[in-house]
Amino acid sequence: MTSCYPALVTHAPDIPTSRMPLGLCANCIHARRITSDRGSLFLLCELSKTDPQFEKYPRLPVLSCSGYVQAKQHA
Numbered sequence: 182m183t184s185c186y187p188a189l190v191t192h193a194p195d196i197p198t199s200r201m202p203l204g205l206c207a208n209c210i211h212a213r214r215i216t217s218d219r220g221s222l223f224l225l226c227e228l229s230k231t232d233p234q235f236e237k238y239p240r241l242p243v244l245s246c247s248g249y250v251q252a253k254q255h256a
């Protein structure tokens with residue numbers, strides 16, 4: 182059974198997402214940052230929609246992941 186849980190919940194919305202401890206998800210093409218109406222931050226793994234072995238909300242930081250695909254770097 183796959184469990185889903187918030188990856189990171191903060192009540193301090195002034196913390197930049199760039200400082201969140203995301204691990205590999207920080208620059209993976211499958212990662213999507215979501216901010217709730219109350220300012221809580223979540224990391225959603227889009228790969229979970231097509232492959233059940235991936236958690237919708239992975240435990241962070243992710244240090245090893247077979248689905249990781251590096252996003253293009255911005256110059």
Ligand code: SF4
Pocket residue numbers: 205206209210211212213225226227228235239243246247248249250
């Ligand atoms: S595939 Fe892995 S590294 Fe990429 S967003 Fe999902 S959990 Fe994070």
